[in-house]
Amino acid sequence: MFNPDKRLIPAQPPKAGFAAGPSKLDAIRSVTLSLAYLPLARPISDAKVLTGRQKPLTQVAFLFCEITTEAGHSGLGFSYSKRAGGPGLYAHACEIADNLIGEDPNDNARIWDKLCWAGASVGRSGIATQAIAAIDICLWDLKAKRAGLPLSKLLGAHRDSVACYNTSGGFLSSSVEEIRDAIDHSLASGIGGIKIKVGQPDPMVDIRRLDAITTHLDGRVPLMVDANQQWDRTTALRFGRLVEPLNLEWIEEPLDAYDAEGHAALARELATPIATGEMLASAEEHMALIRADAVDFIQPDAPRVGGITPFMRICTQAEAKRMRLAPHFAMEIHVHLAAAYAHEPWVEHFDWLAPLFNEELEIKDGRMIVPGRSGLGCSLTGQARDWTVETQTFGG
Numbered sequence: 274m275f276n277p278d279k280r281l282i283p284a285q286p287p288k289a290g291f292a293a294g295p296s297k298l299d300a301i302r303s304v305t306l307s308l309a310y311l312p313l314a315r316p317i318s319d320a321k322v323l324t325g326r327q328k329p330l331t332q333v334a335f336l337f338c339e340i341t342t343e344a345g346h347s348g349l350g351f352s353y354s355k356r357a358g359g360p361g362l363y364a365h366a367c368e369i370a371d372n373l374i375g376e377d378p379n380d381n382a383r384i385w386d387k388l389c390w391a392g393a394s395v396g397r398s399g400i401a402t403q404a405i406a407a408i409d410i411c412l413w414d415l416k417a418k419r420a421g422l423p424l425s426k427l428l429g430a431h432r433d434s435v436a437c438y439n440t441s442g443g444f445l446s447s448s449v450e451e452i453r454d455a456i457d458h459s460l461a462s463g464i465g466g467i468k469i470k471v472g473q474p475d476p477m478v479d480i481r482r483l484d485a486i487t488t489h490l491d492g493r494v495p496l497m498v499d500a501n502q503q504w505d506r507t508t509a510l511r512f513g514r515l516v517e518p519l520n521l522e523w524i525e526e527p528l529d530a531y532d533a534e535g536h537a538a539l540a541r542e543l544a545t546p547i548a549t550g551e552m553l554a555s556a557e558e559h560m561a562l563i564r565a566d567a568v569d570f571i572q573p574d575a576p577r578v579g580g581i582t583p584f585m586r587i588c589t590q591a592e593a594k595r596m597r598l599a600p601h602f603a604m605e606i607h608v609h610l611a612a613a614y615a616h617e618p619w620v621e622h623f624d625w626l627a628p629l630f631n632e633e634l635e636i637k638d639g640r641m642i643v644p645g646r647s648g649l650g651c652s653l654t655g656q657a658r659d660w661t662v663e664t665q666t667f668g669g
Contacts, residue, residue: 299378299379300342300377301375302341303668304668306336307661308337308664309629310334310335316329317330318444320503321503324472329446335351336354336363337349337407338351346419348415350411350414351407351603358403366408368391368392369391373668381416389402392405402578406576408580409580413427413580417648423650428585433612436617436618438466438619438621439621443469445471452469464494464622465494465640466496467490471498480516497521497523506535506538510543513542514543522619524543525549527539534565540567550601551601551602556578556583556584556586559587560590563594569596570596571596572599574602581610592615596616597616598611600620622641629656632650
């Protein structure tokens with residue numbers, strides 16, 4: 274029971290040798306945010322387009338973050354949005370950016386929480402976390418550059434290269450002949466796996482296309498399929514049983530991204546591994562998949578879940594379940610994160626982002642080589658600057 278007569282014990286001064294509060298090794302001086310649009314060479318369609326849920330993809334919006342510190346260090350990070358959301362990402366990032374000025378850039382986790390609470394009214398998922406992601410990734414790039422290490426080494430790498438597969442040639446907007454040509458080009462360039470899209474309104478069209486592709490591929494590298502959330506549970510189970518003789522590496526997004534229970538049932542019923550997670554926009558949403566044993570391959574996207582800080586939280590839980598990792602898109606970031614994952618992962622190869630960065634990632638013998646440059650090892654091209662439509666700097 275509370276005793277009103279009891280006096281509070283006075284606060285004790287800090288012991289000698291210990292600071293009263295967080296000490297600063299450096300401080301953030303300025304933050305520059307930019308919104309740019311990357312045009313695609315041709316419109317892209319997956320199952321969401323063929324079923325009328327979305328329009329063909331013609332461009333990708335990018336939120337770039339560049340941070341400089343009082344000690345002269347700098348970093349680069351980015352997030353992105355497809356079809357819609359780019360201006361929203363930029364606007365939210367601009368609203369919270371001034372919270373960074375004067376902060377120690379080493380305090381990644383504390384800064385992430387501060388930014389999240391600064392925009393807590395819009396939640397801890399979706400556009401809020403994706404705006405924070407560009408900043409968080411920038412801070413990790415800066416930290417690794419300061420250490421003179423590739424990001425993978427800073428995180429504690431398990432490997433210097435990661436198995437990689439190609440998706441960009443296998444969309445439903447491509448004919449079977451075009452996919453065959455894309456496969457041949459990918460294999461000639463050293464790619465180690467091929468993913469094609471499925472999820473046609475008539476699943477038997479998928480089966481016929483898949484039969485033609487597997488015949489052409491002839492087992493040279495692993496093959497994955499991606500349904501982009503288009504099936505109900507019955508259709509997904511029937512399709513999965515039909516294709517089990519093909520020994521696919523995985524079936525991706527067979528169900529709605531939030532259907533952890535349905536994915537878990539498929540994972541129990543099918544010998545073919547199940548992969549999903551790319552559309553989830555927080556670490557907590559991925560935890561639901563992990564707790565339910567809903568996937569064999571978990572597919573977080575660092576720019577979508579809020580950056581590298583929450584991505585590593587996901588990896589810690591997934592590692593404990595011995596799940597495989599296959600992060601979505603943004604290979605420039607994910608090659609480092611996959612290299613630091615305990616169990617052998619895959620990285621998705623997309624050539625779409627090549628015009629944005631001066632550096633190219635090396636592919637050899639089916640694997641993507643982790644860059645030896647410090648940080649992410651990326652710098653923006655003049656073309657990326659030319660595609661920028663808005664920019665704002667905070668701080669000095």
